[in-house]
Amino acid sequence: MSKRVLHLYFWVAVFLVFIWFKDGKMMATGEEGITLFEPKRTQYLYSSAWYQTGTGYLLPVNLPRLSFYSLAGVFVNLGITNWLTQAILLCFFLLLGLIGFYFLAKELLGQNYKSKVLYFVAAVFYVFNLYSLIQIWGRFLYTQIAGWAVLPVFTYFQIKFVRESRIRYALAASCVSLIVPIAYGAPSYIITIWFPSVVFFLHEVFRVKNVIKKILSFFLSGFIWAVFHFWWLIPYMILSSESFSKQATPNDSISVLAGLSKFFKFDSIIFLREGYFGDNLGSLWSFYGEAKYLILSLTVLSVVILGISVSRKAKIHKYLLFILVASLFFVKGLNPPFGKEFFSTLFNVFPFMGVFRNPFEKFGLIILIPYSIFFALGYFYLFKRDRLSKILAQIILIITLVLVWPFWTGKFISGSVKIQVPDYYKSANAYLNSFGSERLFHLPFLNGDGIRYSWGYRGLEPSEFIFDRESISKSLRTSRYFDDFYLALKHYLDQEKFSNILYATGVSNVIFHKDVDASWANEAGMDITEENIKKWHDLKFEKEIGLIKIYSLDKNKVVPRIYAVSEIKLARDSNETMEIMLDRNFEPLSFVATDSDKKLSNWTPGISFEKISPRNYKVRVIGSRGNFILVLTNTYSDLWKAKTDGKSVQNHFLVNGFANGWLVEREGDFYIDLILKVWPWE
Structure with a gap:
């Protein structure tokens, strides 16, 4: 390839990208979302096969994307804006396509054509x-x-x-x-x-x-x-x-x-x-x-x-x-x-x-x-x-x-794609981080996974790319247990004790997005959402930042990521599970709803844990007097394993309609490893 051709390809790519980004705004729409808003956050999310949004789910297809967002993170760390980072990466793809096909054409045709x-x-x-x-x-x-x-x-x-x-x-x-x-x-x-x-x-x-x-x-x-x-x-x-x-x-x-x-x-x-x-x-x-x-x-x-x-x-x-x-x-x-x-x-x-x-x-x-x-x-x-x-x-x-x-x-994508995420989202994220690391619950409630905002974005609901804390904000489509649980919530949003369900999912803050696009407000049920929030027990208004209202729940009632219980409430299906959690006597930290009876002791041991990675936790059990249920409030999967002294805890089952529970039959002080098995040697 001559330098002249290379230069021409380069300037064509630069010219196109300049046209696309001349207004200094990032492109974001549809299924891709706003993954380049904070590349380092996206890099962290994509670094594991366990995707940390909602209550988590398996998504190994994200792993090949890790290096792309790692590179984008390097650019942002150098002080390059996210929209310019996006422009550079798209320019690279254009050049790679042009140069790569030039050499492919030469290789395929070179024996007959020298041009x-x-x-x-x-x-x-x-x-x-x-x-x-x-x-x-x-x-x-x-x-x-x-x-x-x-x-x-x-x-x-x-x-x-x-x-x-x-x-x-x-x-x-x-x-x-x-x-x-x-x-x-x-x-x-x-x-x-x-x-x-x-x-x-x-x-x-x-x-x-x-x-x-x-x-x-x-x-x-x-x-x-x-x-x-x-x-x-x-x-x-x-x-x-x-x-x-x-x-x-x-x-x-x-x-x-x-x-x-x-x-x-x-x-x-x-x-x-x-x-x-x-x-x-x-x-x-x-x-x-x-x-x-x-x-x-x-x-x-x-x-x-x-x-x-x-x-x-x-x-x-x-x-x-x-x-x-x-x-x-x-x-x-x-x-x-x-x-x-x-x-x-x-x-x-x-x-x-x-x-x-x-x-x-x-x-x-x-x-x-x-x-x-x-x-x-x-x-x-x-x-x-x-x-x-x-x-x-x-x-x-x-x-x-x-x-x-x-x-x-630059108008090759239908609809609104040029966006600038309002600054109040960064302010809200910083403010929410001061409350702790528990999950967030987002409103208005979505029957699917798409949303439209007044600041131009239309696509997959993007909370996991904006907020550091895990967000329950939409249907995940590929996670059966979470989706069944999440979509069932819409039937109970008007219940006073809806807060109990949030406690059981590890939620300590509720966020109400008032910046939903006006054309979509009726579909999103904005008016109904405000009425429902007023009914929820224990919900306290904290602050309004921009067009985001932030509420908090009683942190003493929020279940941690891992905890132990010694009491069970029988639930034959998801409806009974919800009814149990909505009961006035439901104590999220004391018992769980599941579909089978277990013989338990009347003593709940002390539990502490360390998060090694998104799919690995080290749990310390203190003072066990016999059978108890260990709960991991991540979405249920058969691949989550509990091991003590290298031996698997065999009795693994669904609790609270979405989470993992294990019947642990051991006394004394000991450690339990919770791991989502990916590699054959694990």
Whole structure:
């Protein structure tokens, strides 16, 4: 790559990012939330497979994201603002995508075409196309952006390794993906990123004399990658079934795919967009319009088809054509031909492939490799002909850039995404930290996990990224025990003794957000929330900071993270559990609600504990006189283990509708280790 091309790529990336961030505000929306508001806090949250929000839950998919937020934290520590940190990281991803695809195009086409213009245009198209605009940058998920950036350079090094069998290329491929492992933050992207490399290996393997050696060398590359990424890969595999307790069955996956497939028809995906392109992008659709969009898109598609035609003599033609056909077949979902038969078999034989129930989102990235190469070949065919054809080629390149005009205006995400978190949130966080480290309960109560604020944010409720203390603020979607417990709370918000439930979950402060967007106030039930708060027993108003009202509960009644009880109240289901806790005689520190009777002593031992990590506690028991229940007020999981003298406490059960309880049958003074098992040796 010449310095001129490198400089051009650099300034294109800088120019784009400048346009996006010229107002000095951070971008935040949707599922990504405001994770870069305080990168060090996010880094801490993502450093463990046990995600500390709500009452906690397993989320190993966050582990690959750790290095991304660690780097962001370094920038912030240097005095760089969070919005500028975000701009720098996005600029890096743009550059990695451009440079990586330039080298990939050169490697794929270099045996037949020696043209920097060709490689340059291929990389430009990889960035400036409708799929990148809508599905990568428009969705604004860091995992997808990182996967898009890593795919070409990872594939380039793997292809070099397959061709030359030099171990340095396998190491380079693994090193690149190790730099931005956030690309694997979605399990499906492991398969997606590896797919072009595996296909190329199969394309080449039977052309060599020593087939066995070539196969072993490619497996070596996979082994190197696994070693480089074992720190998140092993938790992924061990915890996958437990962490997604609401994971879809094969029938569920087919049902979801059936609903989406109507948007993945062939006449949509060949233009690199889904069928609801006009419905979910708001201002983008008003920019394009039907006729203008079709003319521009057909022009680009015509050049791609021309590229397919002129590439027939290239050695890499069959590989690219297979990638194109296979990816188009896959992303069309259940649409004919053979869509229903293929995915029914796939999901039933390999249930984990249910992660591809939205194939356009999870696998559509692969289409960009052949599309970008074929577009560049079509462009180059025109460019090297007569003067008129050369002018036509330049016009087509301009059309390609115009087709993604929202890239150049910064309006590539639908809705409000530019935000500035009000300063009163930092003040409120500091004030709340002075009360202790118990959990926070946020209002208004959410029936799901989304919220809209008057200061511009719309997306997942973001309390865990703003407040240092753990927040019970929303449904978590992937934690069955917590979600069942949390969503049941809405039926009891008007009860005077609702405070008892908060005590049992370790909550000492209640926060009422009055800055909910006015258009969403009725849905959030703002008026009802204020009425309910007035009824709650023991609730005391402390302070109003900005548009946040802060209340406190009696700290003497708040259960600690770990405590012991010697009395049980029988509860056959969640409704009975709630009724027990709402009773006037309920003492959170004295007894628990559970579904089976246990023979207990009438003596509660002394308990103290040390938090070693989010998934490891050292508990000291003093003066036990026999059977008692040890309670951990983290969300119940079979993977939480209690051990004393290396032996597991076998009787582990659900208490209070969400927490962990163990029947400990030992007298005297001793230690108990509570650990959430992730590694095989634990």
